[in-house]
Amino acid sequence: MKKMLLVAVALMLTIGLAACGSSKENGTNNTGTNEGAQTNNSQGGGGNSGGKELSGSILAVGSTALQPLVDQVSKKFMEENAKVNILVQGGGSGTGLTQVSDGQAQIGNSDIFAEEKFTDDDAPKAKELVDHQVAVVAMATVVNKDITVDSLTKDQLVQIFTGKVTNWKEVGGPDEKITIVNRPASSGTRKTFEKYALGTKTEDLQGAIQEDSSGTVKKLVTETPGAIGYLAFSYLDDSVKTMKYDGVEAKEETVIDGSYPVWAYQHMYTKGEPDAAMKAFLDYMVSDSVQNADVVELGYIPVNKMQVTRDVEGNVTKK
Amino acid sequence: MDQWAVKQDGNKPNLIRKPSKQHIREEWVGRVYTALCILFLIVTIIAIVYFVASRGLSTFIKNGVSIGDLLTGLKWAPEGEPALFGALPFIFGSFSTSLLAALIAAPLGCCAAIFMTQIMPGAGRRYMQPVIELLAGIPSVVYGFVGLSVIVPMLRNIFPGQGIGLAAGALVLSVMILPTITTIATDALAALPSGLKEGSFALGATRWQTIYRIVLPTTLPALLTGVVLGMSRAFGEALAVQMVIGNAPHIPRSLFESTSTLTSVITLSMGNTITGSAHNNALWSLALILLAMTFIFVFIVRFLERRNKR
Numbered sequence: 001m002k003k004m005l006l007v008a009v010a011l012m013l014t015i016g017l018a019a020c021g022s023s024k025e026n027g028t029n030n031t032g033t034n035e036g037a038q039t040n041n042s043q044g045g046g047g048n049s050g051g052k053e054l055s056g057s058i059l060a061v062g063s064t065a066l067q068p069l070v071d072q073v074s075k076k077f078m079e080e081n082a083k084v085n086i087l088v089q090g091g092g093s094g095t096g097l098t099q100v101s102d103g104q105a106q107i108g109n110s111d112i113f114a115e116e117k118f119t120d121d122d123a124p125k126a127k128e129l130v131d132h133q134v135a136v137v138a139m140a141t142v143v144n145k146d147i148t149v150d151s152l153t154k155d156q157l158v159q160i161f162t163g164k165v166t167n168w169k170e171v172g173g174p175d176e177k178i179t180i181v182n183r184p185a186s187s188g189t190r191k192t193f194e195k196y197a198l199g200t201k202t203e204d205l206q207g208a209i210q211e212d213s214s215g216t217v218k219k220l221v222t223e224t225p226g227a228i229g230y231l232a233f234s235y236l237d238d239s240v241k242t243m244k245y246d247g248v249e250a251k252e253e254t255v256i257d258g259s260y261p262v263w264a265y266q267h268m269y270t271k272g273e274p275d276a277a278m279k280a281f282l283d284y285m286v287s288d289s290v291q292n293a294d295v296v297e298l299g300y301i302p303v304n305k306m307q308v309t310r311d312v313e314g315n316v317t318k319k
Numbered sequence: 320m321d322q323w324a325v326k327q328d329g330n331k332p333n334l335i336r337k338p339s340k341q342h343i344r345e346e347w348v349g350r351v352y353t354a355l356c357i358l359f360l361i362v363t364i365i366a367i368v369y370f371v372a373s374r375g376l377s378t379f380i381k382n383g384v385s386i387g388d389l390l391t392g393l394k395w396a397p398e399g400e401p402a403l404f405g406a407l408p409f410i411f412g413s414f415s416t417s418l419l420a421a422l423i424a425a426p427l428g429c430c431a432a433i434f435m436t437q438i439m440p441g442a443g444r445r446y447m448q449p450v451i452e453l454l455a456g457i458p459s460v461v462y463g464f465v466g467l468s469v470i471v472p473m474l475r476n477i478f479p480g481q482g483i484g485l486a487a488g489a490l491v492l493s494v495m496i497l498p499t500i501t502t503i504a505t506d507a508l509a510a511l512p513s514g515l516k517e518g519s520f521a522l523g524a525t526r527w528q529t530i531y532r533i534v535l536p537t538t539l540p541a542l543l544t545g546v547v548l549g550m551s552r553a554f555g556e557a558l559a560v561q562m563v564i565g566n567a568p569h570i571p572r573s574l575f576e577s578t579s580t581l582t583s584v585i586t587l588s589m590g591n592t593i594t595g596s597a598h599n600n601a602l603w604s605l606a607l608i609l610l611a612m613t614f615i616f617v618f619i620v621r622f623l624e625r626r627n628k629r
Contacts, residue, residue, distance in 0.1 A: 092590025186591035210566035
């Protein structure tokens with residue numbers, strides 16, 4: 001009898017697995033059904049509670065640059081609102097925007113404006129998304145410590161990253177070959193750097209290194225003689241040399257007053273207006289208790305401190 | 320039926336019994352259970368192939384990229400104006416890293432197997448095989464990190480160039496596929512009928528003559544199977560290679576210059592692209608090429624195994 005029971009249990013498990021498998025294969029997206037259910041749940045919860053006690057579950061997917069912040073803040077938020085369940089996942093800005101647009105996730109985290117990601121045929125998708133800017137990340141050009149140059153102009157950077165200048169002596173440095181440590185063409189960090197530091201798109205050059213994590217970029221710039229790359233401010237330390245951009249020092253103050261241009265908003269997109277629980281969470285993200293504590297602590301720049309604003313086209317206006 | 324009746328009447332121990340209902344049920348339960356497992360596997364494989372193929376082929380159907388351009392194009396600029404999808408550098412990178420890795424690992428693995436089975440069979444198999452198999456259990460990100468921290472700086476100091484590139488990728492991969500090659504070679508050598516070796520010794524051949532005249536030629540197809548399986552693992556490895564190869568979408572001019580493989584470009588860009596965009600579809604096409612290559616490797620292994628049996 002024991003044996004029979006074992007066989008029966010095994011059989012049930014297999015059928016169960018098979019059912020899971022086939023439901024996954026039917027939908028083109030591997031988490032389709034699950035996430036759909038979650039959306040309903042959170043919307044229902046938000047409506048019923050009438051704004052007093054919040055409930056629901058929120059899935060926030062996307063940018064790995066923003067993930068540590070959202071993760072940390074969501075834990076604090078859940079402590080105060082026990083009935084709200086927030087799950088934070090990485091996967092990249094593209095994944096975040098796709099999933100929030102398809103309704104698989106409630107919040108899509110992104111390094112760049114949705115309008116820049118959804119182009120051509122997909123452009124209408126960007127219009128459905130509502131932007132919530134929660135922080136600012138600034139990037140600095142970094143070089144290996146053996147380089148004696150302190151500042152690079154925009155033109156010099158363009159020439160280096162387009163391969164027209166290949167030796168440091170051409171920009172006033174030692175006679176050493178330039179090794180570019182880049183981010184992949186699809187990365188949000190690279191798009192920000194190209195848009196605001198170079199003002200032009202660049203191609204992947206022969207011999208250039210591309211790495212998809214800031215940690216690896218930093219390691220390679222530290223170790224490779226003549227290397228140049230770019231990193232978010234939170235990664236800067238003494239192991240690499242931080243460059244001035246057009247003579248402006250790369251630090252928080254110059255970003256805030258608008259004189260240092262290489263920075264980008266960190267976006268949390270929702271599809272349409274957020275429900276009560278989501279709205280409370282997003283409001284909490286931009287509240288002073290988060291902006292002045294977690295945001296600064298994790299190396300981002302508080303969005304409400306910025307003295308300038310910037311729109312999708314890159315037009316900067318003083319607040 | 321009478322037979323049964325007689326036996327039972329004769330008050331003897333019931334030696335031959337009718338197949339009981341329980342046994343018939345067990346038979347059926349077993350049959351249905353195994354059939355379901357197979358069905359599950361087949362459905363999974365078909366679903367994966369269908370999924371990758373449908374996404375991968377839409378590059379050609381929806382985005383109008385020609386297959387020839389993808390396979391032979393030298394320029395990869397999926398976000399450029401106009402977008403170009405030339406995947407030859409990646410195909411070249413994948414083949415050259417896995418071939419180089421096999422070239423490094425095959426002699427090492429086969430010689431280790433000979434040592435463990437022919438020269439020091441007792442201690443060799445008891446202590447050395449587990450140690451080599453341990454290599455298979457190390458996560459690939461650890462290999463990548465060790466490669467980045469040890470192999471890349473070493474190559475950078477010895478050879479001109481950045482240290483990153485084909486050579487670093489091949490070295491990391493060769494260590495990763497060593498256990499596959501060694502294990503399969505060891506099993507093949509151990510399964511060799513002892514009569515062959517004894518016959519050779521009886522004719523006055525030395526141990527070394529026996530190994531390279533008798534043992535190696537007889538087990539060659541099995542050894543090659545191990546090498547091909549190792550290569551297919553190297554072909555599909557993504558993370559460790561991506562960390563040390565540099566990922567520039569160009570065919571390198573030296574072994575120490577940044578280049579890409581099919582897997583590295585997929586892992587590098589998949590998360591940052593929008594599902595359904597031309598760039599994303601092109602990545603699926605690369606996945607389709609990888610899948611096709613894996614099938615070819617499986618066929619080669621099958622072919623070698625058939626020769627082995629003959």
